[in-house]
Amino acid sequence: MDDMTHFLDIYGHLPRAGPGSTASTRRAWALMTDLPASPRVLDIGCGPGVQTVDLLQLTAGQVLALDFLPLMVERTRALAAQAGVADRLTVLQQDMHEMDFAPASFDVVWSEGAIYNLGFENGLNKVKPFVRSGGHVVVSEAVWLQPAPPALVVAHWQEYPEIDTIAHKLAVIGRLGYTLQGHFVLPESDWTTDYYDPMERLLPLKAKQWAGGPDEDKGLAVIDEARREIAMYRQNSAWYGYAFFVMKRRG
Numbered sequence: 434m435d436d437m438t439h440f441l442d443i444y445g446h447l448p449r450a451g452p453g454s455t456a457s458t459r460r461a462w463a464l465m466t467d468l469p470a471s472p473r474v475l476d477i478g479c480g481p482g483v484q485t486v487d488l489l490q491l492t493a494g495q496v497l498a499l500d501f502l503p504l505m506v507e508r509t510r511a512l513a514a515q516a517g518v519a520d521r522l523t524v525l526q527q528d529m530h531e532m533d534f535a536p537a538s539f540d541v542v543w544s545e546g547a548i549y550n551l552g553f554e555n556g557l558n559k560v561k562p563f564v565r566s567g568g569h570v571v572v573s574e575a576v577w578l579q580p581a582p583p584a585l586v587v588a589h590w591q592e593y594p595e596i597d598t599i600a601h602k603l604a605v606i607g608r609l610g611y612t613l614q615g616h617f618v619l620p621e622s623d624w625t626t627d628y629y630d631p632m633e634r635l636l637p638l639k640a641k642q643w644a645g646g647p648d649e650d651k652g653l654a655v656i657d658e659a660r661r662e663i664a665m666y667r668q669n670s671a672w673y674g675y676a677f678f679v680m681k682r683r684g
C-alpha cells in the first residue's frame with residue numbers, strides 16, 4: 434500500500450471528509466436570497482456527499498456534485514440513493530481545476546472545505562463565470578480566528594498559506610466582484626462530531642489492522658500525522674477554524 438492508500442483508508446471512511454454539519458449547511462443556505470424555485474446547484478469537492486444530500490433536501494432543484502476521487506463519487510451516489518433524492522443528482526468524477534461549465538450554468542455554486550484546492554482567490558475567480566448574475570457562491574474556508582497565532586500553529590498551516598483573517602477574506606470577496614450576503618464561523622462541534630471524533634476512534638483499529646504488514650511503517654506515519662492534526666486542533670481551536678462565506682455575484 435502506498436501513503437495515499439493508507440491516507441484514504443482513514444480519511445475516506447469518515448462520515449464527512451472535513452469540518453461541517455447539516456446545521457451549518459442549512460444556516461448558510463438560509464442566507465441566500467432571490468433563489469428560483471428549482472435552483473441549479475454545483476457542489477465542488479463533494480466528498481462523501483453529506484452536504485450534497487442536505488442541498489438536495491433543501492431545494493427542489495438539481496445538484497451536480499463533483500469530486501476527483503472515485504471513492505467519494507461512489508459514496509455521494511450511494512448516500513443520495515439511500516436518502517431517496519438521487520433522481521435530482523448528477524455526480525461527476527473530475528478534477529476541479531478542469532471544470533469548464535458554460536457561462537451562467539448555475540444559480541448556486543457550493544463548496545464545503547474544498548475550494549482551498551484551487552486556492553480561495555483563484556477558486557472564487559474560476560467559479561464566477563459559472564454562476565448567473567445575481568446567483569450565489571457559497572464556500573467554507575480556513576480562517577484565523579485571532580490575529581498573530583503562535584508559531585507552531587502557523588507552521589501547522591504552512592501548506593495552506595491562504596489561511597487568513599475573516600477581514601482579509603472579506604476584502605478578497607469584495608475585490609472579486611461579489612457582494613457578501615453573510616458569513617459565520619463553524620462551531621467546534623463541526624470539527625469533532627463527524628470528523629475528528631470518528632477519526633480518533635478509527636486510528637487504533639487501523640494500527641491493529643496494519644500491524645506486522647509490509648507497509649506498517651507507512652501506515653503508522655499516516656496515523657501519527659492524523660493524531661498530531663487532531664491534537665493541534667483540540668489545543669488551538671481558539672486560533673483557527675472554518676468560516677462560511679455566502680456571496681452574490683454582482684453584474
Ligand SMILES: C[S@@+](CC[C@H](N)C(=O)[O-])C[C@H]1O[C@@H](n2cnc3c(N)ncnc32)[C@H](O)[C@@H]1O
Pocket residue numbers: 449450451452453477478479480481482483484499500501502505527528529530544545546547550
Ligand atoms: C476536505 S474534503 C471536503 C469534502 C466534503 N465537501 C465535506 O465537507 O465532507 C475535500 C474534497 O475535495 C476533493 N478534492 C480535492 N482536490 C480535488 C480536485 N483537484 N478536484 C476535485 N476534487 C478534489 C477531495 O477528494 C475531497 O473529497
